[in-house]
Amino acid sequence: MPNALRRFLIGRPIATQRAAHEKLPKILALPVFASDAMSSVAYATGEMMAALLIAGYLMGPLAISEYTIPLSIGIVALLVIVVTSYRQAVLAYPGGGGAYMVASDNLGPLPAQIVGAALLIDYLLTVSVSISAGSAAIRSLVLTMSDGRVDVNVVLVALVGIGIITLLNLRGVRESGKIIAVPVYLFIITLLTLIGAGLWQHYVGGGLNLANAPEVFEAARPRPETLHGTAMAAGVGVFLLLHAFASGCAALTGIEAISVGVTSFRQPAGRNAAITMVWMALILSVLFLGVSFLAVHVNALPETAEGVKLTVIAQIGRAVFGDGVLFAMLQILTAVFLVLAANTAFAGFPALGAIIAKDGFLPRQLANIGDRLVFDRGIIVLATLAGLLIWYKKADVHQLIPLYAVGVFLSFTIAQAGLVRRWLRLKSPGWWWKASINGFGATLTFIVMLVFAIVKFTSGAWLVVVLIPAMVLVFLRIHAHYEAMRAQLSIRDFDPSTMVVPKHAVLVLIPSVTRGVLRAMLYARSLAGEVRGIHIETDPDRTKRLRDEWVQFLPDVSLVILESPYRSVVDPLLRYLDEVQSERPNTQVTVILPEFVAPHWWQNLLHGQTGLVLKLALLGRKNVVVTNVRYHLAEEHVSLRDMLDVQKEFTGQK
């Protein structure tokens, strides 16, 4: 039954040899791996403008309109640099693993584990943030459509969302790619339409409508006080601009996903992944620049400004599309897209987890390939952690966002540093140029990471700053255990001549003489070695009967009676084993526990669990093997009449 349910939910197992067919063409790989990165256009501009709104207090009221577009261009430039770096990483490491592999190969296992921890955290946060943002969007849609009469529980919606995405991913990479492609491409087209229509209105048509009336815009403008224009303000101003830049860099999160999942691409995987990455960067740049340009020209304000209720992208949508169907569609697609962005992390987390596990820094089971050729345990771990985090943080995006992005930029930095090292080592044609680009990129992403970590330290980034080293320590400890185990189990210096078959003593536990026990005795005698029956006495009357039956059926086997003053079964047996093992060291002892198995589970509840208790008690004992010999009881067919016979027998007697 659980098997049938499993089949229904995630489909039939796929054979290993079909793996090649499950690979993704570029047209499906883009939505699977790039939706996280692309979905960030839904909020990156807004985050940047929110930072500039604060900057305005020091830098003058025009900060937003002055700096939004230049900073956006700067971010796109950084995007180009990072993508260029990663393109080279993908081509150099077609086996996947992205920043982790780059770090592992060029900088060593320690930096690699730092990258691994940072990326795993970031994937987890991507899922939590995207799903939470998506379900908040769904809630406001429902509220708007029902005029506030119908409300939904965001946590519940988020958990259902996680459940659906988990099932999609357990079904397999390719199937989830197909299902996700439609809304992703619809979103891209809708956003391109928005940008096209906006530019048309601005340059060709009668000019753009304003999202906010001039008086709202005026009111929201910060009133520069005494600081504006002083030398000190100029210094702080640089920091604030960096803050805005770092906030806008939210647009870059998720672009590493392709480099991790290269192996999911069709052959030639490296080339295909590199091409998909360029597409992604192109689309992302156009969308991001377009949104930033229009945001400035429709007088959009960040949600944090007074009197503003819509997101920046919604303000643009309303100004360009008006209040009609297109605007509603934009809103719905944004919500859906945010939920789907989580899917990128569902592709990345298990893949990265498997790579780290293969290196022996995470539990090996994470590298197991499941029924549907996906790393199903990693998917389940991610879904569970994200579910718990969302439930704990009540699906509140503003509590989750500050944890976000430090990890990604840390991994960008380390990966690019690794590539610099690679070029310096290999000195392949153009190495100087490549190393310069990667070095410049590494420096920039390092600065962005520092700004993020410092600016958002108190509001949650500290957790990530603490968590990454802690995780790295755990990874190293796991690795040390695997190494120690491997050394202990290794047969390298093992001398085959030491393999001497030990003598054998077989002890069979005898609660009473039944067919099941006789069956177990037969089994015991089919093993080599001396066989003894062991009875632990709790009732002297039973012992007497037992002895009689024993002589009748097993006259040639010795029977040992152990007293048990405290009615425990475990203690006398352990004491007897001590005796046997000290008398005859190097003897292999097998303890046989006869067991009967009833056909129904409830029937087994009617029998003592002595066998289980003994088994647990003997778990840690060396040179003792515990064996259950089962006697299967046949199904009994009992009618009500049969059950009442018990009374008839009584009446008959009297």
Place this chain on the structure above:
Amino acid sequence: MPNALRRFLIGRPIATQRAAHEKLPKILALPVFASDAMSSVAYATGEMMAALLIAGYLMGPLAISEYTIPLSIGIVALLVIVVTSYRQAVLAYPGGGGAYMVASDNLGPLPAQIVGAALLIDYLLTVSVSISAGSAAIRSLVLTMSDGRVDVNVVLVALVGIGIITLLNLRGVRESGKIIAVPVYLFIITLLTLIGAGLWQHYVGGGLNLANAPEVFEAARPRPETLHGTAMAAGVGVFLLLHAFASGCAALTGIEAISVGVTSFRQPAGRNAAITMVWMALILSVLFLGVSFLAVHVNALPETAEGVKLTVIAQIGRAVFGDGVLFAMLQILTAVFLVLAANTAFAGFPALGAIIAKDGFLPRQLANIGDRLVFDRGIIVLATLAGLLIWYKKADVHQLIPLYAVGVFLSFTIAQAGLVRRWLRLKSPGWWWKASINGFGATLTFIVMLVFAIVKFTSGAWLVVVLIPAMVLVFLRIHAHYEAMRAQLSIRDFDPSTMVVPKHAVLVLIPSVTRGVLRAMLYARSLAGEVRGIHIETDPDRTKRLRDEWVQFLPDVSLVILESPYRSVVDPLLRYLDEVQSERPNTQVTVILPEFVAPHWWQNLLHGQTGLVLKLALLGRKNVVVTNVRYHLAEEHVSLRDMLDVQKEFTGQK
């Protein structure tokens, strides 16, 4: 650690031979077994008066003052008859079990199971009602003392109360008897003082104070309407009197506890139990009659009357003692005593459960004697069920009371009918007289049961009416299973010459060649029979290496490679077993699973659970024995520096 906690909470194990010392002297047995019965004086009179208050609408305004005392005398008469019956039962059945044993011996197993079900339900309800009533009393005490500022959660208090009583009982019968004796005797003395003082005031002193002012008493009096005095009213009046009689019979619940637990008494157990029972009946009669007499003479009214807030016993206490210390003590002792009354059920339920289990109608484990010579599983079952019931019914006494007492009177009736049958059969001296008393008692208790069941049917008694047959069916089904199992396991017609030691095939699962696997191979070779290594191939590269190592270490053992296209370990092994077993029927197959055990639990999480999965898959297979051969890994000592060495090695290489 759990062991140390266990020791602290319930004490050290007690040896079986000390059992005789754990028996109770009469002075301790009385509080243990009779507190339930005696605590009912706290509410029985009130219940009866509440029924008479309703009767007053038909029978005239004087119903309470007219009928309370005669009905009380009638109830005491019934008590005398029932106790006389049970005294005989105790003497005839010194092995304990009370009504259950009487029914089992004289009427057969079916009536015995009905009694068993009825009594088990009633014990459960005794615990729930007593604890709930007690914690309600504690709450009103706290509220009164704090002037309504401090409130307590009744459910929580009730659950804590259950926890404490459970621990006391797990410590053992005698210790709980000692702890309970003090408040029980204090309560009896206080109540006797109350009755003595009241009688003194009434007959010798200046007369009793009235609990309710004449005008309150007047107002509460029902106004008889047209029905009073008509023929129809007379007919219904009999029913209403019966109702009042039945309600007052709450005083009789719990008197059967002594007869169930006879074995806990010191020798001669039967005689001691019979004496204790007479004491109990005497004390109970005096207290009950005294309370009823005073209730009428202080103009007490039931809590259900308008304007009345105190229980009947509290009204008497206030009238006799005034508002001082003695009144407060009476209230506190009543509350404590109600909670302790639950203790009786904690003595009765496990004892009865063990007797039924020994007869094979309940899971055998209930008959096991625990560390402290008590039926610890029965105690835990009772505590769990009562806890759930209290939690579900929110510790509300009024929801629980209607379920109560039907079961007890059913068991009274059956037990007395059983005794009648016994006298008719044995014809021992005085049999006619004994049979008459028991027959009369059986008839009366049967009527009381019917009245209870009918009057309270809709308010909850239906549940008991449904539950008892359902439980009896379950008991019978369990018994049928044990019988079927016994027949299947029985060696009665077993022919020893059929015991032929089977041939043996030993299959060792080989994931890879390690010291652990070599150890398992040694074990396999120490068994008789053919040994084969089985490798389930999931990675062809590993297979090649495996073959090489196999030839090196185990050249004389055959190795079977099983392909696994869907990466499952279970399916190929099951198919192979099918093959082996169909080729060579009657061969005993042992599957050996090499396992390594790491010293820490978390380390074992780092290794696959393939062994467990295989074990579960092979559970139901006949003629296959699964054996784990464990290889114990040594403790590894890893410092931070050791962990970081992984990076040093990398740096050294480059």
